[in-house]
Amino acid sequence: xxxxxxxxxxxxxxxxxxxxxxxxxxxxxxxxxxxxxxxxxxxxxxxxxxxxxxxxxxxxxxxxxxxxxxxxxxxxxxxxxxxxxxxxxxxxxxxxxxxxxxxxxxxxxxxxxxxxxxxxxxxxxxxxxxxxxxxxxxxxxxxxxxxxxxxxxxxxxxxxxxxxxxxxxxxxxxxxxxxxxxxxxxxxxxxxxxxxxxxxxxxxxxxxxxxxxxxxxxxxxxxxxxxx
Amino acid sequence: xxxxxxxxxxxxxxxxxxxxxxxxxxxxxxxxxxxxxxxxxxxxxxxxxxxxxxxxxxxxxxxxxx
Amino acid sequence: xxxxxxxxxxxxxxxxxxxxxxxxxxxxxxxxxxxxxxxxxxxxxxxxxxxxxxxxxxxxxxxxxxxxxxxxxxxxxxxxxxxxxxxxxxxxxxxxxxxxxxxxxxxxxxxxxxxxxxxxxxxxxxxxxxxxxxxxxxxxxxxxxxxxxxxxxxxxxxxxxxxxxxxxxxxxxxxxxxxxxxxxxxxxxxxxxxxxxxxxxxxxxxxxxxxxxxxxxxxxxxxxxxxxxxxxxxxxxxxxxxxxxxxxxxxxxxxxxxxxxxxxxxxxx
Numbered sequence: 001x002x003x004x005x006x007x008x009x010x011x012x013x014x015x016x017x018x019x020x021x022x023x024x025x026x027x028x029x030x031x032x033x034x035x036x037x038x039x040x041x042x043x044x045x046x047x048x049x050x051x052x053x054x055x056x057x058x059x060x061x062x063x064x065x066x067x068x069x070x071x072x073x074x075x076x077x078x079x080x081x082x083x084x085x086x087x088x089x090x091x092x093x094x095x096x097x098x099x100x101x102x103x104x105x106x107x108x109x110x111x112x113x114x115x116x117x118x119x120x121x122x123x124x125x126x127x128x129x130x131x132x133x134x135x136x137x138x139x140x141x142x143x144x145x146x147x148x149x150x151x152x153x154x155x156x157x158x159x160x161x162x163x164x165x166x167x168x169x170x171x172x173x174x175x176x177x178x179x180x181x182x183x184x185x186x187x188x189x190x191x192x193x194x195x196x197x198x199x200x201x202x203x204x205x206x207x208x209x210x211x212x213x214x215x216x217x218x219x220x221x222x223x224x225x226x227x228x
Numbered sequence: 229x230x231x232x233x234x235x236x237x238x239x240x241x242x243x244x245x246x247x248x249x250x251x252x253x254x255x256x257x258x259x260x261x262x263x264x265x266x267x268x269x270x271x272x273x274x275x276x277x278x279x280x281x282x283x284x285x286x287x288x289x290x291x292x293x294x
Numbered sequence: 295x296x297x298x299x300x301x302x303x304x305x306x307x308x309x310x311x312x313x314x315x316x317x318x319x320x321x322x323x324x325x326x327x328x329x330x331x332x333x334x335x336x337x338x339x340x341x342x343x344x345x346x347x348x349x350x351x352x353x354x355x356x357x358x359x360x361x362x363x364x365x366x367x368x369x370x371x372x373x374x375x376x377x378x379x380x381x382x383x384x385x386x387x388x389x390x391x392x393x394x395x396x397x398x399x400x401x402x403x404x405x406x407x408x409x410x411x412x413x414x415x416x417x418x419x420x421x422x423x424x425x426x427x428x429x430x431x432x433x434x435x436x437x438x439x440x441x442x443x444x445x446x447x448x449x450x451x452x453x454x455x456x457x458x459x460x461x462x463x464x465x466x467x468x469x470x471x472x473x474x475x476x477x478x479x480x481x482x483x484x485x486x487x488x489x490x491x492x493x494x495x496x497x498x499x500x501x502x503x504x505x506x507x508x509x510x511x512x513x514x515x516x517x518x519x520x521x522x523x524x525x526x527x528x529x530x531x532x533x534x535x536x537x538x539x540x541x542x543x544x545x546x547x548x549x550x551x552x553x554x555x556x557x558x559x560x561x562x563x
Binding site for chain 3: 153154157158160161162163167170171173174175177178181182185199202217220221224225227
Binding site for chain 3: 237249253
């Protein structure tokens with residue numbers, strides 16, 4: 001197996017997934033719309049005072065992103081399992097972990113990236129101070145791939161099961177607690193004028209670890225769940 | 229040390245409303261946990277016996293089919 | 295040299311052998327748990343003096359802390375069994391891992407509720423976002439996730455292997471959660487409550503606590519063995535040894551036969 005073929009296989013998987021997502025552009029906008037709706041509802045529930053909204057803005061935006069990603073997570077491998085292309089991928093000579101990594105990347109580009117693009121807008125609706133905005137974006141840039149990677153492992157585990165929607169949320173909760181804590185912690189620290197680099201650095205460290213381990217774990221999980 | 233009295237024991241220094249429910253919960257949960265496999269086991273064995281009886285009856289009707 | 299140890303383990307891990315072994319050991323474990331539990335309760339509720347700060351409310355410690363220890367201990371056992379089941383594909387290890395989860399969840403639940411019942415008179419609140427409480431709650435979700443994943447599969451062995459994988463991910467996650475929650479707690483000061491007031495415990499409080507810990511350990515063995523025996527019966531229901539057990543327990547009495555016929559009708563419907 002030479003390098004060229006491995007790289008081209010990765011590119012092929014990525015291109016295929018992105019093309020499929022592009023053919024169904026409507027689905028890409030759904031999480032964004034969902035996040036917009038949730039954030040719009042918060043002022044109605046809590047009242048429109050600037051001070052209150054400012055205080056909760058970072059946390060609300062983060063949790064909205066998390067929930068929007070959770071909604072999209074369920075579909076990560078579903079169509080590939082249904083049409084059998086995932087089994088083809090498992091049988092292919094290229095390392096499965098790498099191919100799954102490409103699929104996760106494609107999924108992150110199509111669901112999380114649009115969310116990150118609208119995040120400043122959502123945070124602005126809740127009057128998050130402008131100087132905090134870059135920290136929120138950094139935190140999201142590190143936290144969303146982490147969630148995609150962790151979620152992919154869990155989605156792979158539920159691949160062979162009957163129902164998964166609620167179960168996925170239950171399984172993801174313990175895993176995403178540290179992510180939420182550090183991402184929201186960074187935003188909160190920045191808002192209070194405290195140094196925010198430490199939580200961002202922790203998120204980065206976790207992301208690096210997940211980048212290495214999660215695709216491998218995802219491949220192992222998929223082999224367990226689809227082995228029958 | 230003061231002599232043991234039931235009233236004093238039950239009262240738990242005024243914290244009876246917190247202490248006794250905790251102990252009750254502890255025992256109820258553990259007893260339920262301990263007994264649950266027994267019921268499951270009895271049902272499984274009953275179903276298995278039913279299956280075996282059906283099999284035996286079928287074999288009596290036409291012995292050629294295993 | 296010690297060739298008989300792997301041989302013995304190998305023999306024991308065959309389902310019929312373990313079924314018999316667990317059946318013999320289970321009453322003894324339960325008996326020990328009951329005796330030790332009774333001694334510990336007598337020591338804790340009657341002999342130990344009231345705490346000078348907390349009065350008699352501290353006596354909840356004698357079930358709260360052993361339950362908390364068990365909730366972590368059982369998770370450890372579950373993860374080890376899960377690892378063994380994934381690496382060596384031993385059916386018994388799968389069953390042990392999956393049947394540990396409900397017991398661990400039960401202990402975690404007890405820990406949370408008794409902690410809450412203890413917190414109300416001591417801190418004046420049922421719940422506070424303390425690092426330990428929050429970690430324990432996350433642990434409960436981990437257990438529920440494992441149980442839920444196990445039951446969501448059509449094929450039970452496949453479900454057991456997927457849930458075993460989740461249990462292993464979980465045990466990597468537990469220290470991370472604990473660390474992050476600690477960090478989070480120092481960021482949001484204000485709700486820092488010390489759970490155990492005095493860190494030094496007098497010996498007449500300590501020995502009931504330790505005795506109770508052993509009692510819960512033996513209880514776990516008894517409960518686990520009961521569950522594993524039941525699970526082995528259903529996993530191996532086609533095998534001869536299970537049929538023999540079914541016949542031995544039901545064929546003897548006419549009532550048993552009647553029940554069997556009723557069950558047959560039931561399952562035909």
